[in-house]
Amino acid sequence: MSSPARSRGNDPGEAARAARAAWRSRQLLDAAATLMEREGFQGVSMQALAEEAEVSVGLIYRYFGGKDELLLAVIVDVLDTISTRVPEAVAAAGDDPVEEVAAAFRAYCEVVDERRHAAVLTYRESRALSSQGRVKIKAMEVASTEPLRAALHRGTAAGLLVDLDADLVAHDLVLMAHGWALKHWYLEQKLDLGEYVAKQTALLLGSLVEPRRKRQYAHLLHPH
Amino acid sequence: MSSPARSRGNDPGEAARAARAAWRSRQLLDAAATLMEREGFQGVSMQALAEEAEVSVGLIYRYFGGKDELLLAVIVDVLDTISTRVPEAVAAAGDDPVEEVAAAFRAYCEVVDERRHAAVLTYRESRALSSQGRVKIKAMEVASTEPLRAALHRGTAAGLLVDLDADLVAHDLVLMAHGWALKHWYLEQKLDLGEYVAKQTALLLGSLVEPRRKRQYAHLLHPH
Amino acid sequence: MSSPARSRGNDPGEAARAARAAWRSRQLLDAAATLMEREGFQGVSMQALAEEAEVSVGLIYRYFGGKDELLLAVIVDVLDTISTRVPEAVAAAGDDPVEEVAAAFRAYCEVVDERRHAAVLTYRESRALSSQGRVKIKAMEVASTEPLRAALHRGTAAGLLVDLDADLVAHDLVLMAHGWALKHWYLEQKLDLGEYVAKQTALLLGSLVEPRRKRQYAHLLHPH
Amino acid sequence: MSSPARSRGNDPGEAARAARAAWRSRQLLDAAATLMEREGFQGVSMQALAEEAEVSVGLIYRYFGGKDELLLAVIVDVLDTISTRVPEAVAAAGDDPVEEVAAAFRAYCEVVDERRHAAVLTYRESRALSSQGRVKIKAMEVASTEPLRAALHRGTAAGLLVDLDADLVAHDLVLMAHGWALKHWYLEQKLDLGEYVAKQTALLLGSLVEPRRKRQYAHLLHPH
DNA sequence: CATGAATGAGTCTTCATTCAT
DNA sequence: CATGAATGAAGACTCATTCAT
Numbered sequence: 001m002s003s004p005a006r007s008r009g010n011d012p013g014e015a016a017r018a019a020r021a022a023w024r025s026r027q028l029l030d031a032a033a034t035l036m037e038r039e040g041f042q043g044v045s046m047q048a049l050a051e052e053a054e055v056s057v058g059l060i061y062r063y064f065g066g067k068d069e070l071l072l073a074v075i076v077d078v079l080d081t082i083s084t085r086v087p088e089a090v091a092a093a094g095d096d097p098v099e100e101v102a103a104a105f106r107a108y109c110e111v112v113d114e115r116r117h118a119a120v121l122t123y124r125e126s127r128a129l130s131s132q133g134r135v136k137i138k139a140m141e142v143a144s145t146e147p148l149r150a151a152l153h154r155g156t157a158a159g160l161l162v163d164l165d166a167d168l169v170a171h172d173l174v175l176m177a178h179g180w181a182l183k184h185w186y187l188e189q190k191l192d193l194g195e196y197v198a199k200q201t202a203l204l205l206g207s208l209v210e211p212r213r214k215r216q217y218a219h220l221l222h223p224h
Numbered sequence: 225m226s227s228p229a230r231s232r233g234n235d236p237g238e239a240a241r242a243a244r245a246a247w248r249s250r251q252l253l254d255a256a257a258t259l260m261e262r263e264g265f266q267g268v269s270m271q272a273l274a275e276e277a278e279v280s281v282g283l284i285y286r287y288f289g290g291k292d293e294l295l296l297a298v299i300v301d302v303l304d305t306i307s308t309r310v311p312e313a314v315a316a317a318g319d320d321p322v323e324e325v326a327a328a329f330r331a332y333c334e335v336v337d338e339r340r341h342a343a344v345l346t347y348r349e350s351r352a353l354s355s356q357g358r359v360k361i362k363a364m365e366v367a368s369t370e371p372l373r374a375a376l377h378r379g380t381a382a383g384l385l386v387d388l389d390a391d392l393v394a395h396d397l398v399l400m401a402h403g404w405a406l407k408h409w410y411l412e413q414k415l416d417l418g419e420y421v422a423k424q425t426a427l428l429l430g431s432l433v434e435p436r437r438k439r440q441y442a443h444l445l446h447p448h
Numbered sequence: 449m450s451s452p453a454r455s456r457g458n459d460p461g462e463a464a465r466a467a468r469a470a471w472r473s474r475q476l477l478d479a480a481a482t483l484m485e486r487e488g489f490q491g492v493s494m495q496a497l498a499e500e501a502e503v504s505v506g507l508i509y510r511y512f513g514g515k516d517e518l519l520l521a522v523i524v525d526v527l528d529t530i531s532t533r534v535p536e537a538v539a540a541a542g543d544d545p546v547e548e549v550a551a552a553f554r555a556y557c558e559v560v561d562e563r564r565h566a567a568v569l570t571y572r573e574s575r576a577l578s579s580q581g582r583v584k585i586k587a588m589e590v591a592s593t594e595p596l597r598a599a600l601h602r603g604t605a606a607g608l609l610v611d612l613d614a615d616l617v618a619h620d621l622v623l624m625a626h627g628w629a630l631k632h633w634y635l636e637q638k639l640d641l642g643e644y645v646a647k648q649t650a651l652l653l654g655s656l657v658e659p660r661r662k663r664q665y666a667h668l669l670h671p672h
Numbered sequence: 673m674s675s676p677a678r679s680r681g682n683d684p685g686e687a688a689r690a691a692r693a694a695w696r697s698r699q700l701l702d703a704a705a706t707l708m709e710r711e712g713f714q715g716v717s718m719q720a721l722a723e724e725a726e727v728s729v730g731l732i733y734r735y736f737g738g739k740d741e742l743l744l745a746v747i748v749d750v751l752d753t754i755s756t757r758v759p760e761a762v763a764a765a766g767d768d769p770v771e772e773v774a775a776a777f778r779a780y781c782e783v784v785d786e787r788r789h790a791a792v793l794t795y796r797e798s799r800a801l802s803s804q805g806r807v808k809i810k811a812m813e814v815a816s817t818e819p820l821r822a823a824l825h826r827g828t829a830a831g832l833l834v835d836l837d838a839d840l841v842a843h844d845l846v847l848m849a850h851g852w853a854l855k856h857w858y859l860e861q862k863l864d865l866g867e868y869v870a871k872q873t874a875l876l877l878g879s880l881v882e883p884r885r886k887r888q889y890a891h892l893l894h895p896h
Numbered sequence: 897c898a899t900g901a902a903t904g905a906g907t908c909t910t911c912a913t914t915c916a917t
Numbered sequence: 918c919a920t921g922a923a924t925g926a927a928g929a930c931t932c933a934t935t936c937a938t
Binding site for chain 2: 039058123138141143167168169172175176182183185186191196199204205207208
Binding site for chain 2: 918919921922
């Protein structure tokens with residue numbers, strides 16, 4: 001992204017430098033995520049971040065323009081993960097649009113679960129983002145729900161799902177995924193991630209699957 | 225000293241003092257809410273708050289122990305509003321549990337809409353709360369969903385709703401209400417609050433209402 | 449200048465507050481001048497300034513918007529002094545334009561001598577000024593030479609001085625005054641302020657006084 | 673190691689090395705001068721300097737001990753230029769001491785004009801110099817005025833100039849030359865360099881040339 | 897010789913909080 | 918009760934300098 005590599009020619013040092021830059025970025029992004037999990041983004045000082053990442057403060061500024069850009073990078077990192085994992089899950093779900101929706105939702109929830117704080121950073125720290133960054137994030141967020149919307153549309157087109165507002169349903173699915181992080185303090189004492197995914201899937205698909213197709217998706221609609 | 229009577233039960237001076245205190249609290253809480261809507265809680269300095277409320281900085285500390293307590297108070301204020309408005313809506317909904325659920329959800333959404341930022345402060349600023357405050361807030365949040373859970377239970381008991389996980393469904397309803405604030409930048413370009421409430425109600429009740437009772441609730445299940 | 453007083457009404461506290469604000473400004477300006485004499489402006493940290501002035505760092509920001517504004521204020525303070533002292537000297541010099549020029553130059557040199565570093569701050573630190581501040585300073589500098597230019601013009605009009613480029617001569621006089629500060633390390637080992645003023649006056653007036661009026665100004669043209 | 677010969681007197685490798693060193697120094701000095709013209713010395717970071725000079729930061733430290741030494745080198749470079757150009761101008765002026773003074777002043781002004789910022793660096797950044805460096809600079813400055821003082825003395829000895837304080841007059845001439853840089857923002861809107869030189873020459877020589885020799889120097893005393 | 901990644905002390909600035917009036 | 922001047926710790930960020938390659 002904002003790597004200091006210059007890409008002027010392709011001498012041997014070039015690749016090594018790029019590799020180091022990538023490693024540093026990851027190191028910093030991970031340290032940032034770790035600390036934020038504990039303290040929230042605002043609660044993490046650049047000093048503390050440097051300590052956690054075992055680098056000097058100054059080095060952070062070589063890789064990220066400032067605290068705001070770092071925040072942006074962390075959020076983008078999660079959205080990138082989602083943009084990779086959700087389509088993978090959809091692809092692995094076979095050709096059935098309903099299965100695809102369920103798989104996409106499960107994948108979304110799993111990423112959120114893995115990076116609980118980072119996943120909901122947008123809600124918490126959007127104030128700190130530049131308006132430019134905000135626009136970028138919003139675009140990425142919308143883009144990341146595209147696989148969901150597409151599967152929903154296919155489901156309706158195939159007569160498997162009722163006529164629905166795909167935008168709203170996609171929004172609900174994402175919200176429910178985020179809900180796992182947002183209300184984790186409450187939910188974790190009631191159920192685990194698998195149950196949460198299963199029950200929410202059942203709940204939403206319950207009113208979305210064409211009534212006469214419901215038998216076909218019993219495994220989704222009536223999780224044991 | 226300057227007060228005419230010296231705390232002898234409920235003399236007039238005492239009442240006047242209490243009234244002023246209440247007025248000041250409201251003044252400060254409103255100023256805080258106003259500013260936070262624009263800048264987020266962290267972005268509001270005590271100095272700016274004092275200016276907005278047209279009091280001195282020092283005075284804030286007479287009414288609230290500090291910035292954290294003020295945050296707590298603002299959140300509590302919203303939760304209090306919900307704890308008042310939701311039961312009112314339930315009571316006004318007649319005796320039908322399904323209508324009650326719908327009414328409770330609508331009321332919840334309306335409060336969220338009125339105080340968009342303050343309503344989701346818990347998500348954004350919970351880090352700043354003392355653990356004590358956090359416990360209090362969580363308890364209040366759970367309590368505020370009680371009317372929803374109770375109505376859901378009544379619905380199931382009356383055979384109007386399927387057997388459901390009331391905790392989870394209540395959580396979903398609250399999440400959807402908050403979703404209106406959290407994703408307002410996205411939703412507002414698609415629908416208005418009334419449509420949002422109607423469609424979400426339909427969506428969830430779609431899988432909750434006992435199939436053979438669905439005709440009875442057509443107005444909720446098939447908005448417009 | 450940027451005093452925090454609000455001037456809303458004229459209650460008793462108002463005057464006291466304004467007085468304190470003025471006292472604080474002076475205290476800070478003096479501390480700044482003292483330190484700058486030793487370290488140059490860039491070399492003075494806000495921390496050190498606070499220590500010298502025996503106030504807290506934060507307080508400086510109540511009276512001056514930042515380090516740049518403080519620099520501006522120090523420069524303006526010197527220019528204000530000049531704008532007061534030079535006209536006073538001119539007024540005290542009687543009605544003779546040549547005497548007025550000499551008096552103005554002497555006064556200018558005396559102020560420079562009293563505030564050696566601060567007087568030439570413009571040359572040294574103009575980079576740190578905002579362009580707005582720069583414009584202000586330049587205007588004040590030009591204005592402060594007005595008495596000189598006016599006296600020169602009067603001298604020419606009265607047939608006491610030759611036809612001259614008043615702008616350039618005024619610039620030379622100011623430059624010579626500043627020269628006392630700029631090259632003090634060199635000059636102080638050759639002569640004292642009085643001699644410097646006398647000799648420079650003689651030098652410049654030597655080619656400015658109308659030849660046939662020279663006898664009249666022998667005391668200026670042939671010091672000692 | 674990589675050099676063919678090992679420092680045995682003045683073999684070809686040695687010369688090449690010295691040439692490269694000289695070339696590097698010049699490259700760096702020029703880059704420094706260029707940047708300083710825009711940003712002032714303090715405003716130029718070693719990183720920016722490296723970029724401008726198209727070398728690495730580390731390399732600067734091979735040629736100059738640090739930022740302070742670089743500053744010293746830049747100043748010395750200007751003073752060297754003056755020490756070359758002024759005597760050249762004097763030599764080219766023929767044998768007349770008055771012409772020599774005028775020529776020296778013109779040359780001084782021309783160098784100042786060519787390197788406007790660097791020429792007055794002593795005034796601006798002397799604080800950053802080591803006391804050792806300061807001493808060196810002062811000595812060089814005084815030395816650079818020697819041709820002026822010598823010409824002035826010759827003028828007096830030859831009965832062409834009045835009895836004068838050569839130190840002070842030399843100081844004035846240098847100050848006027850520097851004045852062109854120091855007050856360039858003001859002067860440039862009034863006159864160009866040629867006019868400035870001519871008028872200042874006339875002004876000072878006006879009181880320095882022996883009255884009865886004035887006709888002889890009319891071209892200097894009454895510039896068109 | 898040359899590079900440029902890495903360091904970390906030091907800078908300006910903000911702001912929650914206190915307290916004399 | 919109310920004020921707002923004063924405090925000072927803590928934060929983000931810069932940049933001269935070093936050193937492994």
